[in-house]
Amino acid sequence: MPEKSDQDIRIGVFICHCGSNIAGYLEMEELEESARTLPHVTFVQRNLYTCSETGINEIKKGIEEQGLNRVVVASCTPRTHEPLFRSSCQEAGMNPYLFEMVNIRDQCSWVHMREREAGTLKAKDLIRMGVAKAALLEPKVPIMSEVCPRGLVIGGGIAGMTAALGLANRGYEVVLVEKEEKLGGMLNSLHKLGPGMTSAEEFVAQKIKALTDNPKATVFTKAKVTRVDGFIGKYKADIETESGLKKIDIGVIVVATGGKAFVPTGMYGYDGKRVVTQLELEHLLKEGLASDVKNVVMIQCVGSRNEERPYCSRICCQTAVKNAMLIRDEIPDARVSILYRDMQMYGVENEEMFRDSKAKGIRYINYDPARPPEVGPEGVKVYHPLLGKDMDIPADLVVLSTPVVANETAHDVSQLLRVPVDDNGFFLEAHVKLRPLDFATDGVFLCGSARFPANVRETVAQGLGAASRASIPLSKGSVVVEPIISVLADEDACRGCGLCVALCPYGALEVRRTEKGRKVHVIDVACKGCGVCAATCYQHALTINSFTDQQITAELEAYLGG
C-alpha cells in the first residue's frame, strides 16, 4: 500500500461534553479553538454526548462528507467507549485502527474538578498528543482464528455440572474434570437445601445422571488438569486421569473449582464434638442428631468480617437459619439461639425463611464484635444489647458459622490458566458488575463459589450463565482479535534470549528456531498488547504496533512543543 503523504492526512477531532461531566469543568470553546490549530486537523466539532446515536452519526458524517481519514475523540475512557467509536468509524468506511481516543473526562474534568484552568490546559495537551499520534497511525486488520467446538469445565460441583450440562444441551462437546472420586463437590457434605428443604443428595444425583446420560459430556473424576497451553479457541490441555494422561483440544474453559468451609481451629473452643461448624452440623443432621441435644447456640461470623478475612461470606446466615429449623423439626423442644452481627437474609426467600424461623421459636441475639460471645463448658455467655447485660445461654451443642474460603486448588488453577485471584483468594472476574462470569483473558469463564460464596440457587444461575458466555465463541466458530499486539519489528536484532517469553503474562511468546537462528515468535491471538515484552527487550526488537517508539515520541514532542 502506498504511504499517504502528509497532505493526505485529514484528522477530525470530536470533543465530547459528556453532559456536564466534562463541559461543567473545562473551557470547551478553548479546547475547540486549540484543536483547530493543530497540524492535519481539518475538522473539529463539540458534541453533548459523542457516544449517543447523534454523536456517532456526526462522526460518520465527518468521515463521509469531510473526507476524514483519522478520527480523534476527546471524551471518556477507551475502556468503555473505544470499541464503539472504532466500529462507528469502520461503518463509515474508515479503517478502525486509524481512530485515537483521548480521555479528557477521567484524566481532566474528574480529577481536576476544582482546577478549571489547569484541567483545561491538560486537556489541550492530551488532545494535541492524541492528534500527533493519530497522524502516524496505520490501518490494521483484525486477526481471525478458528474455535475448537469443545469446552473444558474444571470442577464437578453444582456450578461445574450445571455449566457442563448447559454446553452439552447446546450441542457442544464438553469435558468435565473433577479432582475427587465423586461429582457433587460441597453438596455431598450437605443435608438439605434451603429454602425448599430438598435433599442435597437427590439433587446431586439428578445432576449427575443428566450429565452422565448426555452423550456430549465426558466426565473424568479423580483427575487433574496439569497443563494448559494456547489461547481462546485453541487450547490444549493435559489431564491426568486414572487411566493415564489425556491430551485434549478445547476452545473454551469454565472454572468452577468451588470453595471450602473455613476450619475454626482454636476459636470458641472448637473441638469438632460439642463445638462444631455448620458443615459438621450438616453431617450430624444427615446421621440424625442425638436426642439429648436440648440447647443449641449458633455463632455467626466466626472467622469472617474480621481483619484477616474482611468479607461477609454471604451464605452462612441462611445456612444457620435453615439448620436451626431442621434441628427444631427433629427435636421439637430443642432451644436454638443464633448469635449474630447482621442477619444477612437478603432477598425474598431468605427473609421468608428468617420470619418462619422466628415463628418456629428460633431466638436471635445480636452481638457486638467488640464484645464477642464466650463459649464455656456449660454454655455461651453473650452481652445482650437490648437488655444491656450479659446473658448465659446453656448449650450442649455450639455451632460455629464459618465462611466459605477459597479452595487451595484455586492458586494452582490461577497459575495454570494465568487468571487472577483477589485479596481473599477468590477468582477475580473481568468486571465485578458488568462481566461477573468472564475472566479478563478471553475464552476463560467463571462460576460458583470459586468466584465468591454462593447458595445453590445462585450457583445454578451462574453455572448456566457461564455456559451461555462460553457458548458465544463456540457458536461463532471463530474469534476475531484486536490487532494491537506485539510484533517482531526488527528480526535481525532479536537474539532469541527468551527474556520476553519468561515475562509474558499471557503465554503469547515462544522462541523458535529459524534459518536466522533462535528468534522470538508472537502468537497473535494470545497477545493482549500489554507491552511488557517490548519494554523488556533490550535489543528493541519487539514493539507494540499501535504504540510504536515513533508514535510515542511524536506524542512527547507534541506535549513538549505546546
Add this chain to the structure above:
Amino acid sequence: MLDVGRHPNIDLLAYSEVEKVEGEAGAFKVTVRKKARYVDASKCTGCGACSETCPTIVPDAYEEGLGSRKAIYPLFAQGIPSTRTIDPDYCRQLNGKKCGICAKTCQADAVDFEQKDQILELDVASIIVAAGYDVFDPSRIPEYRFQEIPNVVTAIQFERLLSASGPTGGHVDRPSDLAVEAEIEELEKKATKSAKTLARYEEKHGEDSKTFYGKFLSGEYDDEDHKKWAEKYEDHLTITESLETMKKKAEAFGSAKKLAFIQCVGSRDFRFYPFCSGYCCMHSIKEAIIANEHEPETRSTIFGMDIRAVGKGFEEYKIRGGNKSGITYVRGRVAEITEGPDHNPVVIYEDTRERKVKSEEFEMVVLATACAPSKSVVELSRIVGFELDDYQFVKTSPLSPVDSTVPGVFVCGCAESPMDVPESVAQASSAAERAAEIAFQEDVEKEKAVA
C-alpha cells in the same frame, strides 16, 4: 444498552408492548403493539432540535419530577434508540390545538402526526421476561411524610441529584431550596415584564415611574391612564420586594451536607412487603460515599436493622464508607420523620445499641424504597400464562432459578426477585442459556424431521 442497539442479531422494539402470546416452547407466536411515536424512526437523526423549540413543558418522569422535559422528547440523553417521541397526553397538536412547531423545525421531516400503532407478529422459540420492578411509593408510609416534607426524597431521586447530567448538575441541592429558586425565576420573569410595562408609560409621559408615583400620591394626577400606571407601579414594587427577600434567603443556600439514609422503606414491613429488597443497603452506602466525594464535609447516617453487605467486596466497601466517607451506621428502625426549622427533616428513631429513643435533625433524608413487584409483570403473567409467587414476582424454583412455570418462558433480574447489578447480569446470561437450549433443541427436532 448501546451494545444491544448495535448488535446485528438483536431486533430492538422500544416503546412497544406484548399483547398476546400463543403456542408453546419452540414455537411461540407473539403479538406486539409498536406504539406510535409520531416520529418516523427511519428519518429521525436524534438531533434534538424539535425538543428545543417545542413550547410544551412537562414534568420529567426520568428526573423523578425534579426536572422537566418537552412534549417531544427522548426518555433520557443517551437513550437507545435516540428516536424522539411525542407524548400524546401533552402535545398541543395531537390534542386539537394549533401548533406543529416541531414538524416545522425538523430538517429530516421526521414528525408524523398521522402515525398509527403497528401490530407485529413474531415467531420465537423462547421468551425471556426481564420487565424489572417498580419503585415503592413511600407516601404510603404516613409517618415518613414523603411529599409533605420537601427534603425527604427517595433514593432514586437522590440518584438524579447526584448525577452530573441530572437536574442539579450533580449538586445535592435541597428540594426546598430548589422550590425557592424556581419561585425566584418566576418572579424575575414577572419583574422583567412589569418593568417593560412601566417603561412604556415612562416613555409616553416622559418621566420616570418613581417621580411620577410621588406626584400621584400627592394627588397631582387623577385620570384613568395615570391611575393604571400607579397600579402597575405598585404591583412592580410588590414583585421586586418579594424577589429581594427571596434572593437574600437564597444566598444562604448550599448543598445538603448532613444526610440521613433510611433503610427498609416498604421492605421487611408487614404492612407492605415482608421481603428484603437486597440491594438497598449497598445503594445507600454508595450514595453516601458519592455525596461525600462531591462535598468532603458531607456526613451521613444510615439507619438500618441489619446492614446487608453480602456481595463480593461489599463488606469492605461498607467499612471503607465508615472510615473514609463520613458514614455512621445506626442499628435501628426509624419511627417517624417530622419537619424542623428551615424545612430540615427530624428523624426519630431507637438506637438499639444504646437502648434509647433519639431524634436528630438532618438537612436531607433519603428513603431506601422497596423493590416493588412490577405491575407490567402482573400484566405479562396474564398474557403469557406464567405463575407469580405470593408477592407477584415471577415464580421459579431454587434449583432451576430462571425457568418460569411455562416451558420455554424464562425470567431474569428483578422480575424474578430483588437483586443487584452483578446478579442481574449473571442471571441474564442464565436466561439466555436456557432460551438458547430451547432454540437448539428445536433445530435438532427440525433436522430430524427433515432426515
